[in-house]
Amino acid sequence: MPDSDAHSTDPITVGSRVIVIRTPGLEPSDTELQVGIVVEDFADTVIDDTDLGRDWAPALRWAIALDDGRLVFAAEDGLELA
Structure with a gap:
C-alpha cells in the first residue's frame, strides 16, 4: 500500500466514498x-x-469497490467524492 503521507493533499483517499464518472467497458446506454x-x-x-x-x-x-460488487479502476479525473 502506498505511503499515505506522500499524497495527503488529495481529497480522495482509501476509504472515500466516490462516484465513478467514467467506467471503461460500460455500455454507453448505462447511465x-x-x-x-x-x-x-x-x-x-x-x-x-x-x-x-x-x-x-x-x-x-x-x-474502487462498487456497491454492485464489481471492482473498477479510475484515473484522478474519473472520480468525485460522493
Whole structure:
C-alpha cells in the first residue's frame, strides 16, 4: 500500500466514498451512477502513458469497490467524492 503521507493533499483517499464518472467497458446506454468505496491507491506505481510506448490499457490510479460488487479502476479525473 502506498505511503499515505506522500499524497495527503488529495481529497480522495482509501476509504472515500466516490462516484465513478467514467467506467471503461460500460455500455454507453448505462447511465446509472456507479458509486463505491476506494480500496486502493496506486499513485506510487502508476506509470505515465508516454513511458509505456503505447496509448492503450493505461495504468489507472484508484481501485474502487462498487456497491454492485464489481471492482473498477479510475484515473484522478474519473472520480468525485460522493
